[in-house]
Amino acid sequence: MAAAAGDSDYFVREIEKNDGCALKVKQCYLGDVGCVVWDAAIVLAKYLETKQFHDPSCGVDVWAGSRVLELGAGTGVVGLMAATLGAQVTVTDLEDLQTLLKVNIQENQALISSGSITAKVLKWGEDVSEFKQPPHYVLMADCIYYEQSIVPLVESLKLLSGPDTCIICCYEQRTEGVNPKVEKQFFELLQQNFSCEEIPLDMQDPEFSSPDIHILHIRKKV
Ligand SMILES: C[S@@+](CC[C@H](N)C(=O)[O-])C[C@H]1O[C@@H](n2cnc3c(N)ncnc32)[C@H](O)[C@@H]1O
Numbered sequence: 001m002a003a004a005a006g007d008s009d010y011f012v013r014e015i016e017k018n019d020g021c022a023l024k025v026k027q028c029y030l031g032d033v034g035c036v037v038w039d040a041a042i043v044l045a046k047y048l049e050t051k052q053f054h055d056p057s058c059g060v061d062v063w064a065g066s067r068v069l070e071l072g073a074g075t076g077v078v079g080l081m082a083a084t085l086g087a088q089v090t091v092t093d094l095e096d097l098q099t100l101l102k103v104n105i106q107e108n109q110a111l112i113s114s115g116s117i118t119a120k121v122l123k124w125g126e127d128v129s130e131f132k133q134p135p136h137y138v139l140m141a142d143c144i145y146y147e148q149s150i151v152p153l154v155e156s157l158k159l160l161s162g163p164d165t166c167i168i169c170c171y172e173q174r175t176e177g178v179n180p181k182v183e184k185q186f187f188e189l190l191q192q193n194f195s196c197e198e199i200p201l202d203m204q205d206p207e208f209s210s211p212d213i214h215i216l217h218i219r220k221k222v
Helices: 039-048 077-084 095-111 147-160 179-190
Strands: 010-016 022-028 067-071 088-093 116-121 137-141 166-172 194-198 213-220
Touching: 010 039, 010 077, 022 077, 022 095, 039 077, 039 137, 039 166, 039 213, 067 077, 067 147, 077 088, 077 095, 077 116, 077 137, 088 095, 095 116, 147 179, 179 194
Parallel strands: 067 088, 067 137, 088 116, 137 166
Antiparallel strands: 010 022, 166 213, 194 213
């Protein structure tokens, strides 16, 4: 029987929000790629806070009441940010990541008031009938990296998105090994059914952005 995780199995990363609070995200010393916060997740989380989505001084509050689904959530940092901004969030990943997601939801619950967040299992390419109502936003950070998962990932995006769903995809462009080939395959397949708009750096968080980390808005072709 696997031992229950104790505090010494985790190390914490703090992500400061624009309102002065900080998300405290536990990461694991041991585990697969989802156990740590990737740079693309920080860039995407901070993008969600930019004024086009959230500017209380002008009454802009896109996240309030929005249905948000995160794929390959890992530690859950992106979904947690959305929930603290008022979204109704479901963070999803493989079964192995559910404990970490739940620990991080618990850890940050005090920062979530009008929003909500739940963790669920969603393996790309498998049954998504549980996720009936198309979300307003699908979020994904650093999910384009594994050759075998490209076809199932695009399949899930097709099944989960409605005509009004905006997929916000953030990925780090990597030049080594199979990465360029995997990215090319992903975008070729995606473009059969979706259109993509690249978000320029000046629309992203001025501090947490980088020329090799891309943010795209992806929508189903009508
Ligand atoms: C590189 S990590 C990124 C984690 C997190 N989004 C971040 O950026 O910090 C990729 C994530 O995709 C998840 N993943 C990989 N293959 C998957 C699949 N077939 N179905 C669902 N999730 C998968 C992994 O478990 C992992 O959490």
